[in-house]
Amino acid sequence: MFFNQHSGSRLRLYAGVGLILFSVVSTKAFAQNSDQSLSLQQAITKTLARNPQLHQFNIKKEGLLGRRKLSELRPALNVGLEVDNFGGSGNLAGTQSAETTLALSSVIEFGGKRLARVSVTDAQIQAFNDHRQAFTLDVLGELTSCFIRALEVQALSALAKDTRDLAQNTLAIVKNRSKQGAAPEAEVKRAKSAFSQAQLQVNALEQQYQRLRIKIAAYWGETSPNWTTLNGKIDAFGQSSDFATLYDRAQKSPAINQLASKARLKKAEVSLARTQSISNLSWQLGVRRFEDSGDTAFTAGVSIPLSTGKRSRGALKSALAAESEVVYERQTALLKLHVLLFEAYSQRQQHIAAVKVFRTTILPDLNAVLASTQRAYETGRYSYQDWIAAQKELLDAKRSFIENAAAASINQAIIEQLIAEPLHS
Numbered sequence: 001m002f003f004n005q006h007s008g009s010r011l012r013l014y015a016g017v018g019l020i021l022f023s024v025v026s027t028k029a030f031a032q033n034s035d036q037s038l039s040l041q042q043a044i045t046k047t048l049a050r051n052p053q054l055h056q057f058n059i060k061k062e063g064l065l066g067r068r069k070l071s072e073l074r075p076a077l078n079v080g081l082e083v084d085n086f087g088g089s090g091n092l093a094g095t096q097s098a099e100t101t102l103a104l105s106s107v108i109e110f111g112g113k114r115l116a117r118v119s120v121t122d123a124q125i126q127a128f129n130d131h132r133q134a135f136t137l138d139v140l141g142e143l144t145s146c147f148i149r150a151l152e153v154q155a156l157s158a159l160a161k162d163t164r165d166l167a168q169n170t171l172a173i174v175k176n177r178s179k180q181g182a183a184p185e186a187e188v189k190r191a192k193s194a195f196s197q198a199q200l201q202v203n204a205l206e207q208q209y210q211r212l213r214i215k216i217a218a219y220w221g222e223t224s225p226n227w228t229t230l231n232g233k234i235d236a237f238g239q240s241s242d243f244a245t246l247y248d249r250a251q252k253s254p255a256i257n258q259l260a261s262k263a264r265l266k267k268a269e270v271s272l273a274r275t276q277s278i279s280n281l282s283w284q285l286g287v288r289r290f291e292d293s294g295d296t297a298f299t300a301g302v303s304i305p306l307s308t309g310k311r312s313r314g315a316l317k318s319a320l321a322a323e324s325e326v327v328y329e330r331q332t333a334l335l336k337l338h339v340l341l342f343e344a345y346s347q348r349q350q351h352i353a354a355v356k357v358f359r360t361t362i363l364p365d366l367n368a369v370l371a372s373t374q375r376a377y378e379t380g381r382y383s384y385q386d387w388i389a390a391q392k393e394l395l396d397a398k399r400s401f402i403e404n405a406a407a408a409s410i411n412q413a414i415i416e417q418l419i420a421e422p423l424h425s
Contacts, residue, residue, distance in 0.1 A: 038216075038227040040147050046220035047143055054139060057132045064125050071117035075107040080286075101299055103286025133254035133420075141417035143219050145410055150212040151234050152406035157205040159402065163395055164198035170391070171195050173378065187384045194388070235359070235405040237352050237412070240423045243345050249419040250341050256333065337418065344414040351408035358401040366394040 048054065082101040171191040177183035217225040240246070250256070284301045373390040376382035416423050 036227055037229045037231050038225075039231040040144065043143060043147060043216060043219065044140060046222075047139065048136075050220035050222075051139060052221060054136060057128075057135075061125075061128065061132075064121070064128055068118070068121040068125065071121045072114070074114060075109060078105045079103070080105060080284075099288055099290055101286050101288040103284050103299060105282065105284040107282050127258065130254055130258040134258045137254055137417055137420055139219070141413060143216070144413045144417075146212065146216055146219075147230065147232070148234065148406055148409045148413060150209065150216060151230050151232050151409075152402060153205055153209045153212060154230055155234065155402045155406075156399065157202065157209055159395070159398055160198065160202045160205050164195065164202050166391060166395075167191070167195040167198040170387075173374075174384065177378070182380060183384065190384070190388075234402070234409045235355055237355075237408060238423065240345075240348070240412075240415075243342060246345060246415060246419060246423075247338060247341055249421060250337055251334065253418060253420040255418070255420075256330070256337070341415065341418050344411040344418070348408050348411035348415065351404045351411065354404040355401060355408060358397060358404065362397050363394075363401065366390070366397050370394050 080101075080103050082103070084099040084101070171188070171194075174183055174187050174191040178185060178188050213225050213227075214223070217223065241249075282303045284299070286299045287296055288299050289296045370390045370393075373382055373387050377384065377387040412423055
């Protein structure tokens with residue numbers, strides 16, 4: 001899911017939700033992996049293997065499978081022993097007049113109740129599987145967003161170090177001009193202040209990056225990450241389909257399938273509720289012994305409950321209401337999906353366009369401006385303010401370039417999470 005494709009390469013990983021293609025980190029970055037670096041592929045692999053939230057599904061799945069086995073069982077066969085006419089008075093004193101009956105009994109289900117129960121548990125298992133797939137995509141989507149954010153901070157940290165080095169070089173030039181009497185002492189102090197502030201920004205971003213390292217490692221239960229850098233780029237984007245195609249793909253995603261499974265479950269529950277209006281037949285077959293004569297005789301009996309239809313109407317009405325509710329719930333979810341997908345699609349297009357302009361026009365022009373302004377300042381043709389303004393314009397543009405690239409990547413991750421597929425092939 002996720003972002004950045006290099007030379008058409010993608011990561012392939014079975015995530016328990018089918019084949020999910022992750023196009024975040026370039027092949028070149030993979031080749032450079034070491035014990036001190038982390039790729040998104042490695043992060044995903046560790047999360048799928050160790051994330052506690054994902055492992056809890058294994059326990060729940062066992063419970064559902066056990067419930068299905070129970071639903072397949074027919075009514076139990078009961079054995080009963082009954083003793084009548086003993087321990088009384090007169091002729092019924094003691095056990096001489098006792099009647100002992102040994103009988104088997106059970107229930108014959110009508111209306112396809114067992115098949116209806118099995119259908120309900122099968123629908124529950126399918127709904128569970130779809131929920132598991134959707135939940136797994138959510139976890140991996142959160143991981144990817146966090147990974148992109150960490151890549152952004154890593155890039156901003158590198159820019160902050162360049163800014164600090166530029167401020168240090170500026171300070172040296174201003175000091176040299178001050179010694180020559182070509183610059184006032186105030187400019188030296190301002191240059192010192194700029195250098196100190198640049199160092200503070202470096203420290204702040206380094207601390208922010210450390211916090212994100214801990215957050216990423218927590219996805220697989222690690223508290224002391226053994227990696228220091230992330231492998232990946234945030235400014236390489238592939239082609240994407242048009243919005244209509246993406247929305248069509250999104251309607252087949254696990255999140256929507258989850259609602260479809262829920263609808264099937266409610267339909268199965270309606271069928272089960274309808275079977276409850278059909279009475280079962282209870283039967284009993286046994287042998288009775290008369291102690292006073294030593295004779296035996298067979299016994300048999302059946303019973304059918306009355307008014308079961310009235311008793312089941314409430315359950316049926318409730319099941320039908322729940323079934324209708326899911327239909328509207330799915331319609332609402334599709335509308336929300338449409339809005340969210342379009343927002344991510346539109347913002348991705350917007351930020352990619354900005355990245356292209358920064359890369360092809362803004363940054364080259366501002367680099368040239370800074371170089372010429374520095375030369376002019378050193379020869380006394382431009383003021384210190386002109387030089388600092390040129391520096392600020394370039395650094396702000398570089399920062400905007402990184403932020404737009406990260407925003408495009410985040411929105412691409414959202415799109416791929418919604419469609420459960422890579423954005424481009």
